[in-house]
Amino acid sequence: MAETVIAAHDVGLTYQTDDGPVFALTNISLDVAEGEFVSLIGPSGCGKTTLLRAIADLEKTTQGSLHVNGMTAQEARLARAYGYVFQAPALFAWRNVERNVALPLEIMGVEDAGGRVARNLELVNLKGFEKKFPWQLSGGMQQRVSIARALAFDPKLLLMDEPFGALDEIVRDKLNQQLLDLWARTKKTIVFVTHSIPEAVFLSSKIVVMSPRPGRIIDVIDVGLPKDRKLDIRETPEFLKIAHRVREGLKAGHSYED
Numbered sequence: 001m002a003e004t005v006i007a008a009h010d011v012g013l014t015y016q017t018d019d020g021p022v023f024a025l026t027n028i029s030l031d032v033a034e035g036e037f038v039s040l041i042g043p044s045g046c047g048k049t050t051l052l053r054a055i056a057d058l059e060k061t062t063q064g065s066l067h068v069n070g071m072t073a074q075e076a077r078l079a080r081a082y083g084y085v086f087q088a089p090a091l092f093a094w095r096n097v098e099r100n101v102a103l104p105l106e107i108m109g110v111e112d113a114g115g116r117v118a119r120n121l122e123l124v125n126l127k128g129f130e131k132k133f134p135w136q137l138s139g140g141m142q143q144r145v146s147i148a149r150a151l152a153f154d155p156k157l158l159l160m161d162e163p164f165g166a167l168d169e170i171v172r173d174k175l176n177q178q179l180l181d182l183w184a185r186t187k188k189t190i191v192f193v194t195h196s197i198p199e200a201v202f203l204s205s206k207i208v209v210m211s212p213r214p215g216r217i218i219d220v221i222d223v224g225l226p227k228d229r230k231l232d233i234r235e236t237p238e239f240l241k242i243a244h245r246v247r248e249g250l251k252a253g254h255s256y257e258d
Helices: 048-055 073-079 097-108 112-125 139-151 169-186 198-202 231-235 236-258
Strands: 004-017 021-033 037-041 061-069 082-085 159-160 189-194 208-210 217-222
Touching: 004 048, 004 189, 021 048, 021 061, 021 189, 021 236, 037 048, 037 073, 037 198, 048 061, 048 189, 061 073, 061 208, 061 231, 082 139, 097 112, 097 139, 112 139, 112 169, 139 159, 139 169, 169 198, 169 231, 198 231, 198 236, 208 236, 231 236
Parallel strands: 037 189, 037 208, 082 159, 159 189
Antiparallel strands: 004 021, 004 061, 208 217
16 A cells, blocks of 8 residues: 555645635645645635645645645655745756756755756756756746756655646647656656646546635545556547546536635
C-alpha cells in the first residue's frame, strides 16, 4: 500500500478582514498517496490555489489538521519536502538557465550542483539551453526551466499552481504530454491546480472537484485511464465520461451560490 504524502482532515481557512471573515476553505478532507497525480479543479475563487499554498505552508490553516510526509506543513517546508511551480515562471532575468535552476541548490549549499542542474534540464528537454537567458526563451520553455528548478533538490512532492494557464493550446498540449512523461520517469507525487477539464482528465490519476467559496470538495474522481497516455485519448468514450462527471460536479458546486 502506497504511503500517504498529504493528509488533510477537516481543514478550514478563514481570512479576517475589515468587512468581516472571509471563508476561503471549509471542511477539506483529502489524502494524497505517494506517486499520485492529483488535480484540483474548480471555478475562480474556489480555493484551489489557497489549498495548494496551505500544503506549502504559504497560507496558515485556521481549522483541522494538515500533514505532509507525516510532518506539519511548516515542518515540511523547513525540511524542503516539496518543490513549487508558480503560475508565472518567476525566473531571474540576469541569471541564465542553468543559474536559475541552480538557485535553490546554492541557497542550500549543495555540492555537485552542476550535475543536478544538468540532469534536471535533460528531464525537461532543455539540454543545450544552459547558457540562454529567460528573455531568449519562449513562454513554454521558461515554464520548463521553472519545473527543473523545482525538481533541482529532488523533492518527493511537486506542487504546481496552474503553470500552463497563460500558454496557447498547442504549447499547452505539448507541455501536458511532457509533464506526463516526466511524472512517469520520476515517480513524483504531484498536486496540480487547473481550470481546464481536459487538462485535469489527461494528466491525473485523481481529480478533486471544488465548489465556489467557501471552497469545499464536491467530488473526488479516480481517473483509471492507463498511465501511458497520448493526446488522442481525449477522443475516447472513457475520457469523455470522466470529463462529463467533472463538468457535472462543477455545475453541482455552483448550486451553493444560487
